[in-house]
Structures are given as structure tokens and as C-alpha cells.
Amino acid sequence: MAHTIPALIDFEASCLPEHGQSYPIEVAIARTDGESRAWMIRPLEAWKHWDWSEEAEALHGISRAMLECDGLPAAQVLAEMTEFVGGCAVYSDAELDEYWLEVLCQGLHASLPFPIRYLGEWMMSRGYTRPQVVAALEQAKTLLPKEHLAREDAKRLAMVVRLLMETEAA
Template sequence: MIDFEASCLPEYGQSFPIEVAIARTDGDSRAWLIRPADAWKYWDWSEEAEKLHGISRDLLEEKGLPLTQVVAEMSEFVHDCNVYADADLDQYWLEVLCHAAGSQVPFPVHYLGEFIKKRGYTRAQVVSALDEAKNRLPKEHLAREDAKRLAMVVKLLLDQPPEGLSY
């Protein structure tokens, strides 16, 4: 699972990625703060978004990693996995990141809903897994926690057969 935090939501302006995290269903995860590209200098920043995720421009300048490093390390971390997200915005922010880094998008981001539908899980099963994952990982709007929670949802679903199927 992949999750991005951004400078603002696209409906509030031209946004750029500031943090990305990837979590596997085996519990392994990585997160990267992203040093803004020079090209993003005049792109939009939302104080409201900053309050949600707690990441300031100063923190990004101080602790953010170079774009090329983030893309390379992400690619290495997911080399043998399919990558899913719960929103199409994550694919958009991956594309923005890679464009600014001067690199190709290293992997596609699939929509989690397609995985759930293809596997035949019911709404009740998904809601139950989401509730359990939120109970275990309640912090929101932090890329690492959001990605870990989504990976936990998938793991919980994989640990049970879709309704109507027995193994």
C-alpha cells in the first residue's frame, strides 16, 4: 500500500507531494519526507493540510530527502510487489514526484477497490477490516500510519475467505 501527504489537496491549488510511505502486508514499511523541488517553489501550500499532517516547509527543507533518492528507494522497496492505494491521487502525486525527479514512474499504482472487488469481499467484510485496522492504528493523515493501516486492512481480508467461498 502506498500513501502520500501533499502540500494541499488539488482542489485547493497546485499541490506537490511532501511525504510518501509504503507498507507491505507482512508489516514492513518505509516512509520518506520529500525535499521540495525548485519547480514547486511557487506551488500552493495549505495551512490546514499542515495542521493535519504536521509537516512544515521548514521540516521538509531540513529533513526532506532528494527526489531522486526517494524514487530510487521506493522502487527498490516495492521491486517484487503490486502497489495499491485507496485513492487515485496517490498515482497523481507519484507522477508529480517522478516528473520533478526527471525519472519514469517506476511502478503503477492500482486502486485498492479493484483488488477488493476482484477477490469478492463484501462491504461488511471490508468495513469490519477497516474498523479493526483503525482501532489498532488510529493516527490519521500521517503517510506511514495511513499506509500501514491500509496494509493491515488487506492482511485482515486475506486472512479470511470472501463470503460464500470456503477453502
């Protein structure tokens, strides 16, 4: 089923790429219709010896033990993400999210299921002003203040988009 609504994606990772070879550990997608999903990703065997940052773990609160215990198989995560996205255009506020989707797909020898577009380009193409974007972001941060949790970050971005779209309708 094709959706005409935007979807926002956010990944958490084992570390930032500048700190070593990183892999995705959590991903969330939130659509602007209010639906969202999040998945913890059990590391692929190929990633077992890649880098892990204690600093990143402190930010997102996900340990290696949690991934082994509660993480889902990477192939299942990719399949469920693809199904959830449907025909939505997928956006992110950071290029790193596309990088981690690529790492996930490469690890599974799969092609990218959808492109990830930069959210700033969507905002510019629709003519939103900086004050409009800042106001929407501040309102969303007040309602969803937790950061560095994929589910909360994706939901907050979806809320920003929804708030901006509501200014168009008003």
C-alpha cells in the first residue's frame, strides 16, 4: 500500500564512524500519521569484532548484552522496516542514517529498500522559513525531550514535519 505521507528514520550505532568501524544497533521509523516502529538489531557475525564506544552506549543506553538478548535478526529488521515504510518517502536529519542503512544492507548482501532523503531539502522545497522550523523543533522537543533514542528521535522529527505541514493548512 502506497503512502503519500513522509516517514522519518533514525539509527543508533555502536559508535560514530570517526571513532571506528560502526554498525547499526537500533532503528526507528515514524510516519507523520502518528504510527511508528522501532527495532533493536542483533549484530551480524561480520560485525562482532567491529568497534564499540562506551560513550555511545551511555548516550543511547543499549548494551551489547541487550542486543544479544533482545535484538532481532538483521534480516527480519530490514524486512519489517521495508514493509512499514510502504511507499512513504523516507527522510532523515543526518546523512549518517543512510550510511547505517547501507551497512545493514551490505551485511545482508541486500540492496537498499528505499532512499533516505535529507529532511532539510524537503523543508527548503516547501518554503519553510528558519523561524518556522525552529519553532516546530522547539515545540517537538518540549513534547518529546529524550534524545539519542531512535524511537524518540524519529517521533520528534515526524512531529516537526507534522507541525510544519499544519502551518500550511492554516
